[in-house]
Amino acid sequence: MNRINKRLLFAELCLLIASVLIFRSLWLLLDHIPFLSDPIALVFMFGFGLTVTIPAMRYIIKKGR
Numbered sequence: 001m002n003r004i005n006k007r008l009l010f011a012e013l014c015l016l017i018a019s020v021l022i023f024r025s026l027w028l029l030l031d032h033i034p035f036l037s038d039p040i041a042l043v044f045m046f047g048f049g050l051t052v053t054i055p056a057m058r059y060i061i062k063k064g065r
Helices: 003-030 039-063
Strands: none
Touching (some): 003 039
């Protein structure tokens, strides 16, 4: 495994661990805000999550080749 692949693997592991921690923290935090339980807010958060996830995944796939 060359140096670039090791860095890519490390970046993917960091992304995975950090995303779990962020997800758990935000889930607990957002449970305390009544407005964010509305369906419109949930749709907005879902859309925002997709707009962040898709470019990150495209970058990982592109650099993983």
